[in-house]
Amino acid sequence: MIEVTDLETCFSTGFIRRRVVRAVDGVSFRIEEGETLGLVGESGCGKTTLGRSILRLVEPDRGRIVVDGTDVTALSRSELRCFRPRMQMIFQDAYTSLNPRMRVRESVAEPLKIHRMGSRTDIDRRVRELIEEVGLNEEHLNRRPYELSGGQNQRVVLARVLALKPRFLVADEPTSALDVSVQAQILNLIRDLGHDYRMTCLYISHDLGVTRAMSSRVAVMLEGRIVEIGRTADVLDRPSHPYTRRLVDASLTGPCASLERLPLPAAPTTVEVRSGHWVEETV
Amino acid sequence: MTAMSDALLEVRGLKVGFPTPEGLVRASDTVDLEIYPRETLGLIGETGSGKTVLGMAILRLLQPNTIIEGEIRYRGRDLLSLPEAEMQRVRGREIGIVLQNSGTSLNPVYTVGTQIAEAVILHQGLSGPDARQRAVELLDAVGIPDPVRMAGEYPHRFSGGMRERALIATALACRPNLLIADEPTKGLDAVTKRGIVDLFSEIDRDHSVLFITHDIETAGDLATRVAVMYAGEIVEIGGAEEVLGDPAHPYTRGLLASLPERGMQPIPGSAPSLITLPSGCRFSPRCGCAVENCSREHPGLVEVGSGHYARCMLYD
Amino acid sequence: MHKKIVLAASLGIVFAYCAVALLAPVIAPYDPHAITGAPLSPPDRDHLLGTNDLAQDIFSGLIWGTRATLLLGFVGAAIAVTVGTAAGIVSGYYGGLIDEAVMRLLDVAMTIPIFPLLLILTTFFRPGIYLIAVLMGLLGSFQGVRLIRSQVLSLAVADFVVGTRALGAGDGYIMARHILPGVLPLAGVKFVTSAQHFMLIGIGLGFLGITDPSVVDWGQMINRASQNGAMILGLWWWLIPPGLAVTLISLALAWLGYACEDEINPRLRVMRV
Numbered sequence: 001m002i003e004v005t006d007l008e009t010c011f012s013t014g015f016i017r018r019r020v021v022r023a024v025d026g027v028s029f030r031i032e033e034g035e036t037l038g039l040v041g042e043s044g045c046g047k048t049t050l051g052r053s054i055l056r057l058v059e060p061d062r063g064r065i066v067v068d069g070t071d072v073t074a075l076s077r078s079e080l081r082c083f084r085p086r087m088q089m090i091f092q093d094a095y096t097s098l099n100p101r102m103r104v105r106e107s108v109a110e111p112l113k114i115h116r117m118g119s120r121t122d123i124d125r126r127v128r129e130l131i132e133e134v135g136l137n138e139e140h141l142n143r144r145p146y147e148l149s150g151g152q153n154q155r156v157v158l159a160r161v162l163a164l165k166p167r168f169l170v171a172d173e174p175t176s177a178l179d180v181s182v183q184a185q186i187l188n189l190i191r192d193l194g195h196d197y198r199m200t201c202l203y204i205s206h207d208l209g210v211t212r213a214m215s216s217r218v219a220v221m222l223e224g225r226i227v228e229i230g231r232t233a234d235v236l237d238r239p240s241h242p243y244t245r246r247l248v249d250a251s252l253t254g255p256c257a258s259l260e261r262l263p264l265p266a267a268p269t270t271v272e273v274r275s276g277h278w279v280e281e282t283v
Numbered sequence: 284m285t286a287m288s289d290a291l292l293e294v295r296g297l298k299v300g301f302p303t304p305e306g307l308v309r310a311s312d313t314v315d316l317e318i319y320p321r322e323t324l325g326l327i328g329e330t331g332s333g334k335t336v337l338g339m340a341i342l343r344l345l346q347p348n349t350i351i352e353g354e355i356r357y358r359g360r361d362l363l364s365l366p367e368a369e370m371q372r373v374r375g376r377e378i379g380i381v382l383q384n385s386g387t388s389l390n391p392v393y394t395v396g397t398q399i400a401e402a403v404i405l406h407q408g409l410s411g412p413d414a415r416q417r418a419v420e421l422l423d424a425v426g427i428p429d430p431v432r433m434a435g436e437y438p439h440r441f442s443g444g445m446r447e448r449a450l451i452a453t454a455l456a457c458r459p460n461l462l463i464a465d466e467p468t469k470g471l472d473a474v475t476k477r478g479i480v481d482l483f484s485e486i487d488r489d490h491s492v493l494f495i496t497h498d499i500e501t502a503g504d505l506a507t508r509v510a511v512m513y514a515g516e517i518v519e520i521g522g523a524e525e526v527l528g529d530p531a532h533p534y535t536r537g538l539l540a541s542l543p544e545r546g547m548q549p550i551p552g553s554a555p556s557l558i559t560l561p562s563g564c565r566f567s568p569r570c571g572c573a574v575e576n577c578s579r580e581h582p583g584l585v586e587v588g589s590g591h592y593a594r595c596m597l598y599d
Numbered sequence: 600m601h602k603k604i605v606l607a608a609s610l611g612i613v614f615a616y617c618a619v620a621l622l623a624p625v626i627a628p629y630d631p632h633a634i635t636g637a638p639l640s641p642p643d644r645d646h647l648l649g650t651n652d653l654a655q656d657i658f659s660g661l662i663w664g665t666r667a668t669l670l671l672g673f674v675g676a677a678i679a680v681t682v683g684t685a686a687g688i689v690s691g692y693y694g695g696l697i698d699e700a701v702m703r704l705l706d707v708a709m710t711i712p713i714f715p716l717l718l719i720l721t722t723f724f725r726p727g728i729y730l731i732a733v734l735m736g737l738l739g740s741f742q743g744v745r746l747i748r749s750q751v752l753s754l755a756v757a758d759f760v761v762g763t764r765a766l767g768a769g770d771g772y773i774m775a776r777h778i779l780p781g782v783l784p785l786a787g788v789k790f791v792t793s794a795q796h797f798m799l800i801g802i803g804l805g806f807l808g809i810t811d812p813s814v815v816d817w818g819q820m821i822n823r824a825s826q827n828g829a830m831i832l833g834l835w836w837w838l839i840p841p842g843l844a845v846t847l848i849s850l851a852l853a854w855l856g857y858a859c860e861d862e863i864n865p866r867l868r869v870m871r872v
Contacts, residue, residue, distance in 0.1 A: 042472045043443065057761055084767030097758040101780050111766040149553060150330070157762075164766065176470075179329035179497055184541035184549035206472035213543035250477035 002031040002054070002168055002200055007063035009046075009053045023049040024060070025224035031217075036194065036201040038215030038232060040208060040247065046224040047204045051170040054202070055087050056080060068167050085115060085164035092173040094153035098145040104131070104156050105141040111163045130159040135189060151182035158193065165197060172204045187213060208251040212236060217276075220244045230277025240279040290317035290356075291491050292341070292378075292461055297353035299333070299340050306558040310336040312515040313353075315584075318461065323483070323492040325506030325523065327499055327538070331554055333515040334495045335383060338463045341493075342374050357461075376406045379454035381447075381464040388450055389438040395422070395449045396434025402456040421452040425482055444475035451482065455490075462486065463493045468501055480504055499538060503527045508590075511535050514555055514565040517584070521591030531593035533570045564596065572597060606858040612851035620665040627659035631815045642836050649836040651820075652827050660815045661840050667816035668848070671732050671801035676794035678736025680743060684786045687747025688774050692755050701744070708741040714800060721809045728811040731804065735797050743789045747782050754781045784863040788856055795852035802845055817841040 009024040023046040031037045041047045052058040054065050056072060065072040067087055075083055091097045098107050108130055112123045128138060134155040145153050154174055161169070171190060175183040191214065194201050203214045211218055212232055219229040220241065228241040239245045269281045299311035310333040318324050328334035339345050341355055343362065355362040362373065374380075382388045389398060399421055400414035409417060415434070422430035425448040433441075441449060447467050454462055464483070468476045483505050486492060496502050502509055503523055510520040511532065519532040530536045537550035552569040555561055561568050567577035577596050584592040585599060619626060628647075629635045638654040640646060648657040690701040713735070720734055754760060760777055768776075804810060805818020824830075824837040 042474055052761075055765055057765055081767045081769060084765060087765075089762065089765050091758040091762065093758060097762050099759045099763075099777055099780075110763070110768075114766055114768045114772065151553065160762075160766075180499065180538055181329060181541045181550040182553070184543070184547045187543065187547055188549060207543070208473065209543040213547050247473060250474045 001033045001066075001068065002202070003064075003066040004029050004054060005064040005066075007050070007053060007060050007065065009049055009058055009060045011049075022224050024053055027063075027221075027224075027226050029219055029226060029229060031200050031202060033200055034198055035217065036203050036215040038211035038218035039202060039204045039221060040206060040211050040218060041221035042206065042247075045221045047221050048172055050221070051089065051172050051202060051204050055084075055089055055170060057089070085111070086166055087168040087170070088161040088164065088166040089170040089172065090154070090157050090161055090174045092176055094150055094157050094174075094177070095145055097157045098153060098160075100145050102144070103141065104136075104143050104145075104148075107156060108141075108159045108163060111160060115164065117163075126163065127159075130163055131156075133162065133193070134159045135185075149182075150178050151186055154178065154186050155189065158189065162193060162197060166199060168200045168202075169194065170202045170204070173206070175210065176205070176207065183210075190214070208236060208248065220247065225280065227280040228278065230274075234274060234277045240273045240277070289319065291320050291358065292318040292493075293354070293356040294337075294341070295354040295356070297337070297340065297355065298351070299336050299345070300350040301346075302348060302350065303558075307350075308557045309515050309560065310557055311340065314512075314515075314517055316510055316517060316520060318491050318493055320460070320491055321487065321489070322507045323487045323494055323505050325502030325509040326493060326495045326512060327497065327502050327509060328495075328512035329497055329538075329554060331557065332512040333557070334497075334512050335465055337512070338380065338465050338493060338495050341463060342378055342380055343370055344374075344380075372406075375402055375454075375459065376457045377459055378461045378463065379457070379459035381450050381454045381462070381467050383465045383469065389441075389446060391438055394435050394437055395441065399434075399449070399453050399456055402453055406457040417456070418452075421456055422449065425449070425452045425455070426478065427452075442475075444471055444478060447471065447479055448482065451479075451486070455486070459490065461491045461493065463495070465495045466497065467494075468496065468498060476501065499527065499542065511538070514560060515557055516565060516594065518566065518594045519592065520584070521588065525588055525591045529588075531587040531591065531598065532566075532595050533572050533597075534566045535593075537569075537571075564594075602858060602861060605854050606862075609851040609854035609858065612847060613855060616665055616669060616848050616851075619662060620669045623662050623666055627656075627662040629656040629659040631655060631660040631663045639834065641834075648840055649834075651823060651837055657820070657837060657840065660820055661817070661844060663815045664817045664820060664841065665844070667728060667805075667811075667814045668798050668801060668845070670728060671735065671816075672794040672798035672852075674729070674732035675735040675739060675797035675801075676790050678733060679739035679793050679797075680786050680790045682737065682740035683743030683789070684747050684779075684782060686740070687744045688751050688778055688782065690744065691748040691751025692770070692774055692778060694752075694755070698748075701748075705741055705744055711738075713738045714803065717800070717804065718807070718809060721804065728814050731801065731809075731811070732797075735800060739793055739797065743786070743793070746789065747785060750782050750785055751778055754778050784859070788859045788863065791852055791856040791859060795849055795856065798845075798852070799849060817845055821845075 005028050007024055007027045008022065011021045011023055012019065027050060029037065039047050039050065049058060053060040060073065063073065070083060072083065105127060108127045109123050112118065112126060118126065127141070131138065131141060136152060136155050140148065140152065148156065174190065175186050178186060187210065203211065205211050215232055217230060218232045218235045219226045220235065220243065222243045228235055228239065228244045235244060236248055239248050270278050271281050272278050294314055294316050297311055297314040301308040301310060314337060326334050326337065336345065340351060341362065351363060357373065357377065362370065365373070389395065396415060396418045399418035403409050403414040403417050419430045419434050422434055427433050427445060427448055438446060451467065468479050471479065480501055483492065483494065494502065494505055506523045508521065509523045509526040510517050511526065511534065512518065513534050519526055519530065519535050526535060527539065530539060539545055540548040541550060550569055555565060561578065563578040563580055564582050567573040570577065574596065580596070582594050582596050582599065584594050587593050587598050632655060634654045635656045636646065636650055636654055638650055638652050640650045642649045646656050646658065648661065651657055686701060690698045716738060717734060721731060724730055755778065760773060763773055763777055801816065802818035805816045806822045808822060810816055810819050820841045821838065829837040
């Protein structure tokens with residue numbers, strides 16, 4: 001179970017005239033055990049930063065993150081390192097997620113070696129198990145990332161992440177660089193493995209079709225804030241926030257009216273429009 | 284398919300091969316297609332299907348050691364046999380292209396306005412200030428807000444969607460008859476993508492467009508006709524509604540079924556290497572409908588409906 | 600093909616020099632300091648390259664001098680590249696204040712010209728060859744830091760590094776296992792080019808007379824020859840051989856550096872695709 005409360009992450013840019021950008025601006029939500037929460041929004045809305053902040057790959061400036069009953073924000077650096085196996089992340093580009101110089105075997109074995117999980121033969125056996133679990137075979141173990149396709153590399157990334165049996169997975173658009181037929185393979189794999197490993201998941205995507213297929217609840221992010229959150233069907237079929245409506249309209253197939261820029265709400269308050277479906281008020 | 288004389292562009296039996304140390308990569312194999320005036324032909328294909336190569340081959344932008352056979356007729360002239368000097372007049376002025384990777388297709392050291400004006404000066408002989416004025420008009424036409432100011436900005440100040448728009452403006456600068464767009468919506472989020480799609484549906488009132496994409500839904504939104512490529516071949520071609528509404532080829536059906544909205548049923552296996560292609564039908568090793576004959580005979584395009592062709596044994 | 604020939608030739612020359620340096624006691628017929636006959640005698644069967652004004656065998660001097668020159672170049676380059684790479688990795692990986700501090704320090708250090716500073720430092724200490732090599736290495740290490748750091752900056756934000764951090768790996772592990780292999784080819788090229796650079800500086804110091812008096816080196820030999828008017832007197836065997844020896848190794852290292860650069864650049868590009 002994941003609980004994020006009032007999370008804020010800022011970046012400062014510029015050397016002389018420092019400008020602070022609030023990439024994540026007071027975000028709170030909960031993900032129940034075994035549930036997948038979809039996180040949608042345009043590029044630059046802060047969804048990637050939010051994902052990384054929850055795992056403290058980017059240090060948040062404020063807020064509390066509780067993963068499986070442990071307050072991640074309160075952990076010291078060394079405590080955090082021991083806790084990391086429980087929460088993992090997969091990235092958009094599978095090629096850059098793997099060290100180009102390492103063979104698949106080394107990449108998959110690496111997490112086990114870092115945490116000294118078993119003897120050499122144990123690790124070797126576990127690597128072979130993992131590689132088959134993600135739908136590859138032993139022949140792939142001696143390849144390097146550039147000798148594999150995008151879909152195969154994403155499978156390797158999954159094997160590497162699953163080696164630690166994480167409880168929580170942040171998936172940051174893992175299929176947006178893949179072809180549809182391969183995307184379907186990987187999405188099915190993530191869904192099945194998520195189920196087998198009983199993982200709680202935050203699934204980040206800008207594709208509403210994918211989000212609908214992957215998540216039971218969805219959160220909509222705009223300029224660092226979550227403006228709408230609720231059951232996937234509620235939010236995407238009956239969007240209440242104008243921004244969500246705009247997202248949904250843009251994803252509809254067939255000719256549609258051109259879209260206008262929305263004015264941003266000044267002082268947001270959140271209201272519950274139906275059970276478990278919260279919207280940031282705009283008027 | 285019968286050759287029709289009113290086509291703007293006719294591709295006949297196009298074969299493109301890249302010699303590599305591992306063998307000949309057959310990126311395009313006996314491709315036939317035509318593009319009519321004021322139509323958008325959507326060319327759908329996955330990574331490595333040869334769709335980008337086809338677009339580049341039309342403008343002869345491939346590496347010199349590429350082996351190209353067949354005919355590419357633009358208004359009756361065979362582009363493949365034109366001298367290079369004449370080909371340069373065709374590029375940009377007659378046929379414009381929006382290349383993939385909007386991130387690197389603009390030169391970072393010149394302002395966007397300068398780069399668009401360059402195309403105008405090159406082909407239409409306009410003077411500097413006139414070309415500049417035209418660049419601003421073009422940026423305005425592709426929906427860039429505050430075009431006068433943005434023409435003076437450098438590419439890094441443009442977002443992904445804006446850069447794509449600027450590239451489209453460059454390609455449209457000399458009012459070409461045909462616009463080839465290679466994955467113009469790749470990597471854009473839904474809202475930005477919708478904007479680009481809307482822009483294209485405005486463009487295709489005056490231009491023919493070859494819209495190359497891996498995104499079936501976008502192709503369905505824009506195209507009047509659709510061609511589906513697999514392993515260097517066109518496996519299905521026809522009206523967009525027929526091909527995407529009632530697909531004949533098992534590959535097209537598989538592609539549609541793998542969409543998350545349509546059940547997310549993946550096609551088993553992966554696309555073949557273009558060096559060692561399977562015998563018979565190239566899709567047969569992954570095809571659920573394959574019969575024994577499929578791996579032996581290579582099927583031709585068969586008419587399955589009016590103007591709708593599929594390369595499959597099922598219809599022989 | 601052409602590139603391969605250049606690479607093979609330059610590698611061959613460098614290896615030949617190393618062999619000569621290692622086997623100097625075997626190859627050289629005389630002790631280079633010993634008086635072996637008549638002074639200023641032209642080349643003959645006993646003295647392949649004749650003798651100098653002190654009646655020392657020039658050929659033996661040339662062979663023993665290889666040692667000094669290679670030692671200066673390679674030890675200096677090894678120190679420079681090790682220190683420079685370590686500083687570049689730490690600075691680029693941690694970023695923030697550490698990076699800022701290293702960069703400002705570099706800004707200052709880069710304004711100091713190495714050669715004059717070496718002149719001053721070596722006159723302060725009693726110039727031993729190892730001391731010169733270490734000083735050269737430390738002063739030269741500043742040059743590689745920026746190059747390595749810029750490569751590290753892009754590696755440090757690569758998904759595989761962030762991913763490995765998410766696995767729970769420590770900073771030391773990531774720097775050693777994921778960052779260092781990424782910059783090694785670059786460090787290799789830097790090693791070769793620095794070695795060439797330092798050899799030339801070493802020769803220059805020798806020529807100015809700042810050397811280890813117990814070691815023979817080519818700079819010193821050239822200095823002695825020109826001081827004694829070898830050029831005017833037409834004593835070519837005294838002046839030309841050390842000059843040629845310097846030119847050849849310097850060329851070979853330069854070629855090797857270019858060839859290595861050629862080799863790593865396209866490969867890095869392929870990996871990114």
